[in-house]
Amino acid sequence: MSAILADLRRTLFAPATIVTLILVLLLAGLFDVGSTPSLGRPFDYGYNSGYAFSYEYNGGFVFWFYVFNGHGAPIAGANLTVSVPAGGNSSSVPAVSGSATTGPDGRATVTIARNDSTTEFTIESVSSGGTDEWTGPVGATPPGDVVPGPGTLSLVDSGPYDLTPTMLLFCPGPSGGAPDGPSLEIRANYSAPDPREVQLSLTPVTSDVTTYVIPRGELPLSSSRIDFLLLNRNGSELAGMSETPRELSVVPYNQTFWGQDLLEDTNQWGFVVPLVAIGLGYAAYARPRSSRSLEPVLGLPTTRAGVLIRRYVSAVVPLAVVVAAAVVIEFAIYGPVSGLAPALLAMIWAGLFLEAVAFLGFVFLLAHLLRSAGLVAVVAGGVAGFLAFFVSDTIYLVAELGHTSTPSGALGAAPLWNPTQLAGAAIGEYFSWLGSPGEGWSGLPSAGTLFGSLLAVTAFVAISAPVVALMLARRRD
Numbered sequence: 001m002s003a004i005l006a007d008l009r010r011t012l013f014a015p016a017t018i019v020t021l022i023l024v025l026l027l028a029g030l031f032d033v034g035s036t037p038s039l040g041r042p043f044d045y046g047y048n049s050g051y052a053f054s055y056e057y058n059g060g061f062v063f064w065f066y067v068f069n070g071h072g073a074p075i076a077g078a079n080l081t082v083s084v085p086a087g088g089n090s091s092s093v094p095a096v097s098g099s100a101t102t103g104p105d106g107r108a109t110v111t112i113a114r115n116d117s118t119t120e121f122t123i124e125s126v127s128s129g130g131t132d133e134w135t136g137p138v139g140a141t142p143p144g145d146v147v148p149g150p151g152t153l154s155l156v157d158s159g160p161y162d163l164t165p166t167m168l169l170f171c172p173g174p175s176g177g178a179p180d181g182p183s184l185e186i187r188a189n190y191s192a193p194d195p196r197e198v199q200l201s202l203t204p205v206t207s208d209v210t211t212y213v214i215p216r217g218e219l220p221l222s223s224s225r226i227d228f229l230l231l232n233r234n235g236s237e238l239a240g241m242s243e244t245p246r247e248l249s250v251v252p253y254n255q256t257f258w259g260q261d262l263l264e265d266t267n268q269w270g271f272v273v274p275l276v277a278i279g280l281g282y283a284a285y286a287r288p289r290s291s292r293s294l295e296p297v298l299g300l301p302t303t304r305a306g307v308l309i310r311r312y313v314s315a316v317v318p319l320a321v322v323v324a325a326a327v328v329i330e331f332a333i334y335g336p337v338s339g340l341a342p343a344l345l346a347m348i349w350a351g352l353f354l355e356a357v358a359f360l361g362f363v364f365l366l367a368h369l370l371r372s373a374g375l376v377a378v379v380a381g382g383v384a385g386f387l388a389f390f391v392s393d394t395i396y397l398v399a400e401l402g403h404t405s406t407p408s409g410a411l412g413a414a415p416l417w418n419p420t421q422l423a424g425a426a427i428g429e430y431f432s433w434l435g436s437p438g439e440g441w442s443g444l445p446s447a448g449t450l451f452g453s454l455l456a457v458t459a460f461v462a463i464s465a466p467v468v469a470l471m472l473a474r475r476r477d
Contacts, residue, residue, distance in 0.1 A: 012318055014287075020279030024326050027272055051078070052151035052170035053123065057140040060113040063123075063149075064172045064208075067102045072156040072168045072211045074106025081124045082110045106209075109176060144174045148239040153228050155243070156211065167228060171238075172208040179205045181233030184212060188226045205230075263424050265335065266348060269326065270420035271388035273352045274359040276322055277315075278380045281363030282373060284315040290373035304473040308364065312466055315360055323353045347430045351423030358419055358458050359384060361465030368472040388420040416450060419458040425451040 051067040067078040079101050086095040100108040112121075123134045134150055141147055154168045173180040186200040202212060230239040285308065327349045331340050340348075359380060366376040386394070429451040 010284075010314070012314075014283035017280055017283045017318070020276050020283075021322060023279075024272070024276055024322055025329070027326075050151050050154050051080075052154060052168070053149040054146050054152065054170065054172050055138060055149060056144070056146050056174065058143040060111060061121075061138065062176070063098075063110045063112070064176045065100070065102065065108045065110065066170045066209055067106045067108070068154075068156065068168060070156060072154075072166065074102070074104065074209075076102055076104045076106065078102045078106075078108075080108050080110060082112055083122045083124070084112060085122075146172060146174055146180070148230060152239045153230065153241040155214075166211045166213050169205060169210045169212060169230065170208065171205050171210070171230060176208075179208060182238060183231050183233075185229045185231055186215070186226065187229065262331075262340075263427065265330065266352075266423045266427060267388070267421060269330065269352055270355065270423055271384055273323055273326070273356045274384035274388075274420065275381060276326075277319060277356040277359040278363055278377055278384070280315040280319050280322075281360045281367075281380075282377050285311040285364055286367040286373040286376045289367050290371060290376075305470055308466075308470055308473045312360070312364060316357065319356050319360060320353055323356055324349055327352065344427070344430050347426045348423050351426040354455075354458050354462060355419045355422050358462040358465065361462055361469065364469040365465045365472075368469055384420065387418050391418060416453040417457050419454065419461065422451075422454045422458050425454045 051065055053063050053065045055061050055063045061082075063082055065080050067075045067080070069075050079099065081097060081099040083097040084095060096112055098110040098112050100110045102108045121136065121138050136150070138147070138149070148171065152170050154170075156166055156168045169184060171179045171182055181204060183204045184202045186202065188199075200215065225242050228241045228243070229237055232238050288311075327345055329335060331345055331348060362383070363376060363380050366379055367373070370376050370379065
């Protein structure tokens with residue numbers, strides 16, 4: 001154990017290791033803070049946003065509005081206009097309109113003085129992102145009765161790639177005050193008798209704006225429909241919305257720019273992480289072997305195989321920590337795609353770490369095939385660069401030189417053996433597990449076959465390369 005700790009300290013404090021760690025921290029965005037898709041991008045009205053309203057009739061209509069962005073937070077400064085055409089139930093009733101602007105809390109009130117019992121309303125909401133309209137009938141109700149309008153129940157994002165989508169509920173009470181005893185109920189497979197039926201009654205609604213976490217884990221994926229019902233204190237239905245489990249899993253994850261940013265960023269780390277492994281492998285084994293500084297160690301009671309194993313462990317341990325730090329910094333804290341769900345972070349880390357281990361073993365193997373440590377680093381880095389950036393270009397070039405059409409089969413099969421894309425394939429597999437295949441994600445690798453193939457290829461290299469290096473180390477080469 002003392003020998004392994006000594007090798008670990010030697011590897012950690014080697015100049016090549018220090019340079020590699022500084023490079024990783026810089027590339028992970030420590031000094032270039034990026035924006036998160038959910039909180040950093042401008043969620044203007046009309047794009048990943050919406051409005052909800054309720055109304056009350058009391059000699060006219062009073063509308064209470066709430067305008068929100070893609071994750072349910074209020075939007076200030078949205079202009080709302082409610083217009084009533086002339087006529088209604090009586091041709092003598094003139095056209096009327098009212099307008100208001102949302103405050104910092106995203107709320108606004110519009111009053112229409114109209115004695116018509118039922119009519120068509122046009123609601124227009126305008127902000128810096130665009131204009132949205134809703135036209136529909138509203139009916140007179142006894143004074144004090146509040147009627148929910150469209151948007152009262154709205155699915156919103158709880159965060160980029162979060163495991164639990166949330167639903168926004170807007171439910172003011174009489175005169176726009178506190179809700180008057182309503183409750184929210186979720187039903188799945190609600191068509192009795194049904195042994196798979198699930199009915200979840202949530203706590204009473206106590207605030208006019210509430211976000212509820214949708215308990216996907218408690219809802220059967222076999223459901224054909226999931227109903228969200230806003231119930232009055234007497235159990236009557238005030239408003240409702242229906243979704244499917246598939247739609248619930250897609251809602252937080254199907255934004256094209258999120259998926260594309262995540263995939264591109266992960267593929268870039270599919271090249272950076274091998275460089276980290278190469279740097280640690282160079283510091284731990286390739287350079288000492290090339291400079292023959294391992295020879296005095298062999299005079300101690302040890303073997304060449306024992307030295308290789310200890311040096312390999314001394315590189316694997318910091319490699320796991322470095323990759324984890326890079327993933328946390330880039331995808332959970334500072335990078336351009338941040339705040340991912342823990343399970344997705346774990347998938348990205350596992351894919352990148354396995355790829356890094358494969359390249360680390362490759363460096364140890366090259367150290368026994370090439371005498372120069374610098375040449376080992378150049379060859380390993382060239383392989384990483386070729387796999388990350390030049391596979392498709394090379395296929396096109398070969399086809400061009402051979403005066404043939406580009407082999408589509410070769411292009412389609414190229415990702416199946418490219419370890420630098422393992423983390424990207426893991427992302428596709430993650431969303432497949434959630435029931436979302438990622439439609440609309442430009443460039444997203446398909447899950448299943450691709451992930452299984454890359455996992456097998458990368459694991460084979462990660463295991464076989466150090467084993468072959470170990471076999472060569474047992475010889476006095």
